[in-house]
Amino acid sequence: MKGPFSRIPAMLWPRTSSLYTQLPSHGLSEYGAPHTPYTDSSPLGSPRLTSASWRNLKRTTSQSRLSMGLRRISTKRILAICAFLFIVLILIVRGKYQERQRRIEEEAREREKQRNPFPWANFTRLDGFYSGIRTLIKYDECVQEQNAIPHLAMKVHPAPPLDPVKVDPYIKSSDHLKEYYPVSPCFLDEDEQVPAPDVFAYPGIPTNMTGPYFGSYEEIGVKADRCWERFGRFGPYGYSYNKPERGLGLSKSSERSGADKVEAMFRKVDYTRVNWGKAQKRCFEKNKHRFDSNAKPPKDQDEKGAAKKKALPRNAYVLRTWTGYDYSDIQMLSLRAMVNELSLKSGGEYDVHLLVHVKDTTLPIWASEEIYQQVLQKNVPEEFWGITTLWSEQQMKTYYPGPYPAKDQFENHSGQDIFGVYRSAHWALQWFAQQHPEYEFFWNWEMDVRYLGHYYEFHNGVSSWADKQPRKLLWERSSRWWIPSLHGSYEDFSRIVERETAASGAKPIWGSVEFPTAGLGMLPSPNGTTPPTPFEEDNYDWGVFEPADLITFDPLFDPATSSWGYQLDVTGYNRTLAPPPRRAAIVTIARLSRRLLNSMHEETWRMRHTMFPEMWPPSVALHHGMKAVYAPHPVYFDRVWPLEHLDGVFNHPKLPEGSPFGGGEHNHQGSSFYYNAGFSGALWRRWLGAVEAGNGGYEFEEPGTGRMCMRGLLHHPIKWERVA
Structure with missing residues (x-):
């Protein structure tokens, strides 16, 4: 069977x-009658019946x-x-x-x-990230995926239902222009025939789009109601047009729904002929009056009889790279976007620099211009020669000679030399800041970071948000992740931190932090770091509209309460005493003020003090009472986390061994931003149109809902990338 x-x-x-x-047959014997032989031989004959028989x-x-x-x-x-x-x-x-x-x-x-022994690995996966451009809806109609499981009905259109728009986040309000001069437009070429290009996004987001668990777009001044796909984001920088047209031709295997509309909105540029260094300098000269109160404005902006307007601070955007680095096509697109959006379109508020580590310490790049140029031209694409500065570890040995004896080190967890970039990457930035007094702020940026969104909108938004933060309980707020779905608004979150701090009995950080030095002394703190009132009398006033000395993109945690391996990589302090108080922020991307870098420089060369790179800037800021803040940018996870569990794991680990900065770091693997966030790179490659672990690519996007369209997102780490 x-x-x-x-x-x-x-x-x-x-x-x-x-x-x-058994049914009765035509044979009477089947009914039990005695058989009587036929007497008639005829086939029609029958036996004769008697009355008794009947x-x-x-x-x-x-x-x-x-x-x-x-x-x-x-x-x-x-x-x-x-x-x-x-x-x-x-x-x-x-x-x-x-x-x-x-x-x-x-x-x-x-x-x-x-x-997968970790609890998070068994949580339900989220897939709203991959909803495509043919499902766009207005932002106010969207319900984020975590709140809509099972998914809402999704309408898939034959083409994007919304049209792309130019993104222009530069401040042009009348209030701003009362205080500051407007931007004089900048160009890619010397003849001013090729204007700095625009980029394009869609005024909506895909249906069922996943929402971030940490941070918020609105809080840091980034528009949450638009999404970016690859043609509008990178098309103006050469992504989609072919190599005969001097583009990179990366879209040959891409899903193209609505791409023609986007491509019709921008001009194709031959970037191989662009000298970004000269373009940045021309842009600054044209807008010099915006940053120097003594510079004369152009005639069309010179209002006779009007008071001089305020000067804006300038920013150095420093990308840390090295000899032998492979500048992929996607990296080239990202670098062009940085220079254009941060520098040229802003009228010179930023200058982008490549700070290149020359690994061969035998090359005297500081002594020979010829050798310097040979190393530069061999290791950096020609477009970026004019924005590059070389340095080497041998150079740092002469700049910060020490000594830094092993007996003065609490612990060397990595076993690396103190002069090596692994333990002292911040020295090159300190040195760079000393060479460039024209900048007020320095952005320390890594080559394995990508931002899916408009660079100026994000960086200006983060800076403006940090300026507005009051000093009271700022270190305490910045030591935690803000989970809006659980904590409510940032104001609600601030009240929660206030209650938790009071309940803990811990003394809040208020001004500089003093600690025993056993006669070694400390450098004086800069002006403006002494609290104007006692902590209890401050009504969240001190620090408001004060530029932050340090902006980080992960919480500023106390290493002593964690199981982080590098927490005692501390050099130059008295080892007969307890280690000095410290703070750290994982991933070294940050904005540092000139006064913070000056203090770091002084502590290093004068006091022989240093710490592991992710711990040094926050700790110097802590010791000297500077304003430091963690910016709550949006961070996504690839799974559905119960909110109370998420808060417990990341903000309230029961033991140091379970800290998310140490033994609990595995919890970050499914996130979009951390040093070991595996999901970050996978999500980035899927957005670029590549197949990732058997999913995505043209075969997924074309018959499905189209290519991905996501809101601005900071990705780290991106160790490799590819397109379809």
Whole structure:
């Protein structure tokens, strides 16, 4: 027997022999009459019946009919019983099947747990990231995926239902222009025939789009109601047009729904002819009056009799790279976007620099211009020669000679030399800041960071938000992740931190932090770092509209409460005493003020003090009472985290061993920003149109909902990238 019941034992099947009664045949003998031989040989002949025989036949027939009726009644009953037994049997078989399936699923889950021992690895996956451009809706109609499981109905259009728009986040309000001069437009070429290009986004987001767990777009001044796809974001920088047109031709295998509209909105530029260094300098000269109160404004901005307007601070945007670095096509697009959006379109508020580590310490780049140029031209694309500065570890040995004896180091967890970039990457930035007094702020940026969004909008938004933060409980707020879905608004979150700090009995940080030095002394703190009032009397006033000395993109945590491996990589302090108080922020990208870098420089060369790179700037800021803040940018996770569990894991670990900065760092693997965030790179490559782990790419996007369209997002780390 074959079929769904083929494995049922034979004894459970009902017997069929008694279900059917032998029907009477045309032979009378079947009714029990005695057989009488035919006397007539004719085939139509029949036996002759007597009266007695007739009576016997009638009686036999009546009895037979009664017997047949009884048999029919019995058959109905038997059929009903058998049907009942059959139903019971089906239920038994179904129960056994379901039990077997549950056992198989439990075994599969157990195997999965053995492969993924961490609780988060078994959470439900989120896939709203991959909703495409043909499902766009207005932002106020969107319900983020975590709040809409199971998913809402998704309407897929044949083309994007919304049209792309130019993104122009530069401040042009009348209030701003009352205080500051407007931007004089900048160009890519010396003849001013090729204006700095615009970029384009869509005024909506895909249906069922996933929402961030940490941080907020609105809080840091980034528009949450638009999304970016690859043609509008990178098309103006050469992504989509072909190499004969001097583009990179990366879109040949891309889904193209609505791409023609985007491409019609920008001009194709031959970037191989652009000298970004000269373009930045021309832009600054054209807008010099915006940053120097003594510089004369152009005639069209010179309002006779009007008071001079305020000067804006300038920013150095420093990308840390090295000899032998592979500048991929996507990296080239990102660098062009940085220079254009941060520097040229802003009228010179930023200058982008490549700070290149020359690994070969035998090359005297500081002594020979010829060698300097050879190293530069061999290791950096020609477009960026004019924005590059070289340095080497040998150079830092002469700049910060020490000594830094091993006896003055609390611990060397990595085993690396103190002059090596691994332990002292900040020295090159300190040195760079000393060479460039024209900048007020320095952005320390890594080459494995990508921003999916407009660079100026993000950086200006973060800076403006940090300026507005009051000093009271700022270190305490900045030591935690803000989870809006759990904590409410940032104001609500601030009140929660205030209550938790009071309940803990810990002394809040207020001004500079003093600690024993056993006669070694400390450098004086800069002006403006002494609190104007006692902590209890401050009404969240001190620090408001004060530029932050340090802006980080992960919380500023206390290493002493964690299991972070580098927490005691502290050099130059008295080892007969406890280690000095410290703070750290994982991932070294940050904005540092000139006064913070000056203090770091003085502490290093004068006091022989230093710490691990992710700990040094926050700790100097802590010691000298500077304004430091963690900016709550949006961070996504690839799974559905229960909010209370998320808060407990990241903000309230029970033991140092479970800290998210140490033993609990595995919890970041499914996030979009951390040093070990595996999901970050996978999400970035999917957005670029590549196949990732068998998913995505043209075969997924074209018959589905189109290419991805996401809101601005800071990705780290991106260790490799590719397009379709």
